[in-house]
Amino acid sequence: MKPIELVEIMIHNCSGEGDTILDPFVGSGTTCLVAKMLGRNYIGIEINPEYCAVAEKRLAALPNMKLEAFT
Numbered sequence: 001m002k003p004i005e006l007v008e009i010m011i012h013n014c015s016g017e018g019d020t021i022l023d024p025f026v027g028s029g030t031t032c033l034v035a036k037m038l039g040r041n042y043i044g045i046e047i048n049p050e051y052c053a054v055a056e057k058r059l060a061a062l063p064n065m066k067l068e069a070f071t
Contacts, residue, residue: 002030002031004030004033004034007030007031007034008034008037008038011031011034011035011038011040012038015038015040017038017039017040018039018040018041019040019041020040020041020042020043021035021040021041021042021043022042022043022045023035023042023043023044023045024045025045025046026044026045026046026051026052026055027046027051027055028051028054028055028058029044029051029054029055029056029058029059031044032044032055032059033055033058033059033062036059036062037062
């Protein structure tokens with residue numbers, strides 16, 4: 001799993017609110033989770049159904065939460 005703080009810095013510095021982030025290897029969904037929290041759209045690709053379930057559960061737990069660290 002990628003450190004959430006590192007992903008947060010990369011997404012914040014390399015995209016703007018409303019942009020779309022592509023993660024072709026979703027795994028547990030850290031990149032999509034941070035994108036959602038920073039107000040970005042996301043597209044995640046994952047072949048393993050177990051990882052898909054984990055990522056979906058994590059994303060569903062944060063329906064409207066946003067990170068405020070950089071705003």
